[in-house]
Amino acid sequence: MRCLVLVLMAAPVVFGQGLDLKFLDRLADKTDEVVTVTLDEGLLRMGAGLLGASKDASDIRGVIAGIKSITVRSFKFEKDGEYAKSDLDSIYGQLKGWSQVVESREKTERTGVWLLRPSDKKLGGIVIVTHAPKELTVVSIVGDIDMEKLSKLSGNLGIPDIDVKVTSPKKDAPAKKDDEDL
Amino acid sequence: MNLERELKQALGRMEAPAGFTERVMSRLEPPRRAKMPPRWVPWAVAASLLMSTGGSGWLYQQRQDRARAEQAKQQILVALQITGSKLDHIRAKVRSVSAEEN
Numbered sequence: 001m002r003c004l005v006l007v008l009m010a011a012p013v014v015f016g017q018g019l020d021l022k023f024l025d026r027l028a029d030k031t032d033e034v035v036t037v038t039l040d041e042g043l044l045r046m047g048a049g050l051l052g053a054s055k056d057a058s059d060i061r062g063v064i065a066g067i068k069s070i071t072v073r074s075f076k077f078e079k080d081g082e083y084a085k086s087d088l089d090s091i092y093g094q095l096k097g098w099s100q101v102v103e104s105r106e107k108t109e110r111t112g113v114w115l116l117r118p119s120d121k122k123l124g125g126i127v128i129v130t131h132a133p134k135e136l137t138v139v140s141i142v143g144d145i146d147m148e149k150l151s152k153l154s155g156n157l158g159i160p161d162i163d164v165k166v167t168s169p170k171k172d173a174p175a176k177k178d179d180e181d182l
Numbered sequence: 183m184n185l186e187r188e189l190k191q192a193l194g195r196m197e198a199p200a201g202f203t204e205r206v207m208s209r210l211e212p213p214r215r216a217k218m219p220p221r222w223v224p225w226a227v228a229a230s231l232l233m234s235t236g237g238s239g240w241l242y243q244q245r246q247d248r249a250r251a252e253q254a255k256q257q258i259l260v261a262l263q264i265t266g267s268k269l270d271h272i273r274a275k276v277r278s279v280s281a282e283e284n
């Protein structure tokens with residue numbers, strides 16, 4: 001039975017579904033600043049087809065070539081406490097099997113990065129969760145992610161300069177980068 | 183009396199001569215058949231209807247696909263922007279912590 005439960009939990013990742021963030025959509029009623037992105041492989045290919053023929057477009061196509069799904073939910077609220085702790089628990093509950101590589105904690109803001117690594121040389125997904133009293137952002141990208149190509153997108157289309165190096169962290173051992181806890 | 187007998191003879195029933203009916207019928211014009219459209223006409227109508235319906239459906243589908251692709255493109259760019267900004271934020275944190283440690 002335990003095996004079955006584990007298989008069912010792993011299924012969304014295996015099939016490239018990423019995190020299920022639909023339960024957060026109810027928060028859209030509480031703010032006007034909402035970003036909702038849900039792209040499966042088919043839509044990614046369709047969208048990539050319209051990116052044009054420029055160098056930037058070619059770079060973006062290179063980044064998303066192996067990606068199976070992108071899911072983003074980002075909310076900026078006018079007042080505190082619009083989302084519940086159970087929302088965060090539901091997000092973190094889906095990250096079993098992922099390795100947390102970064103955890104940044106400030107007074108009221110917490111940001112974490114999780115990676116899915118099917119093998120040492122392969123990156124199968126990345127999840128970024130940021131939550132502050134007036135903000136909740138979750139990014140889930142599943143598939144073959146080439147971080148070098150992603151880094152090369154720096155400055156393109158308003159994407160800030162990024163320089164992320166993939167290391168080999170111990171599984172489920174968050175690397176705390178800030179001493180201040182919530 | 184002669185007149186009466188002559189009238190009876192003149193107005194009496196007489197058998198038609200042999201072959202009379204056939205001769206009359208042969209002189210009559212054959213009945214005209216209602217003019218039917220050629221057999222291919224219904225097929226042509228059906229085909230044109232099918233083509234116009236199918237063509238409209240295909241065009242509609244093309245427009246829908248194009249709209250979905252355009253929306254997907256925008257979503258890709260937004261997703262990459264958010265991902266990039268969050269990674270940039272984290273990188274800045276890591277750098278500041280590293281600088282403090284050094």
